[in-house]
Amino acid sequence: MQYKVVVVDDSPFMRKIISDLIERDPLFKVVGTATNGLEALTLVKKLKPDIVTMDVEMPEMNGLEALKIIMKDNPIPVIMLSGINEDGLRETILALESGAFDFIRKPSAVVSNDIVQVGEVLLEKMKAAMHAKERRIARKAEELARSEKKVEPKRKLEPINRTDALPANIVSRKKEVLPKANMNTKQVTRNGIINDKVTDEKPTNSTKQKKPTAKIPAPTKPLWAMGSETSQFQHLIAIGCSTGGPRALKEVLERMPGDLPGPVVIVQHMPPKFTKSLAQRLNTFSALEVVEGEHGMVLNRGYAYIAPGGYQMKIEQSSVGHYEICLTEEEPRNGHRPSVEVMFDSLLPFTLLKRHLVLLTGMGSDGAQAMKRLYESGVTDTYAESEETCVVYGMPRSAVELNCVKHILPLQEIPLQLIQTLK
Incomplete structure (x- = not known):
């Protein structure tokens, strides 16, 4: 063919x-x-x-x-x-x-x-x-076949006079009228409860509520390179993705609250320059501050860091205890630079951190072996996007086959489960 x-x-x-x-x-x-x-x-x-x-x-x-x-x-x-x-x-x-x-x-x-x-x-x-495309067609055919097997012909039921079997005093009794529930439910946003009016508006740069940072003297180096109260955290979310990843990342990051109690570090397979545009675009949707990672950046709560194309991104701990980004030009791993495997492996020493690992849609198996190593070392909060929502069910499937995934979920449910776990 x-x-x-x-x-x-x-x-x-x-x-x-x-x-x-x-x-x-x-x-x-x-x-x-x-x-x-x-x-x-x-x-x-x-x-x-x-x-x-x-x-x-x-x-x-x-x-x-x-x-x-x-x-x-x-x-x-x-x-x-x-x-x-x-x-x-x-x-x-x-x-x-x-x-x-x-x-x-x-x-x-x-x-x-x-x-x-x-x-x-x-x-x-x-x-x-x-x-x-062929996997999607085959999966739909299987689902249709299963659903057809479950359908049973409906039996025609004779009408029943329910009052015939009830005592007269119950039939004649007035129905008790319950007060109607207040249907004006409040909408909960990333930053708390707002008014009763439901809105689909997404946070923009102008409306984001940023986490206040500690007041410090005028810096002699970039602010992101200096520790502050937001650089103290116990949780870290690490995400890997490839084909279909930009859409998947948008879905995940726009559902994350701005006061997330830890940073998010991301490897998306992309060439140089494209990752900066991706970070800028995702930043318009998310209550988090989404940036392209730079060498020496101190990780902060409420931030998401995307590995720059052409570099391997690792997380290291500084002499004063902050977690920092380290960029290297070492060889591609699994054919990729940046590689999810490299980033995940760099998290192995941080046993005091509660690490949450996520593999989203993507070709190949990058990240699966490293997720297995972390899982065997005691990291049990691991996620894989299920096949039904993946553009390509490669990277998540590889992790699932290694039996190191706790949550196999459709894309939309992953951020909700993460937030629940962090709480």
């Missing part, structure tokens, strides 16, 4: 390169190319491809706009091709949030090794997308 592909890019040269890279694998056949989002929509409707590669920045209709329409009208896997300029970075993060399966960095047109490397990554992601 061959999978049909539509390639979308405004550059004729790039359309040729991407098409040639894809057709190196006999699994895929490029059935059409488009120069902008409008043409892409027409081709998708006409050719019904299995997967689309979509340039982010194009004239007339860009990739993000076209993606949103595809996801609404005819959801199929879309892999975005992104430049590394500011607009490209921002639009790529929005595309992942809007339903794109994944993205790759556009290859350099003048470096042949880069083209080959990007091609390998693209094919790997395309195969993962097709595998994930």
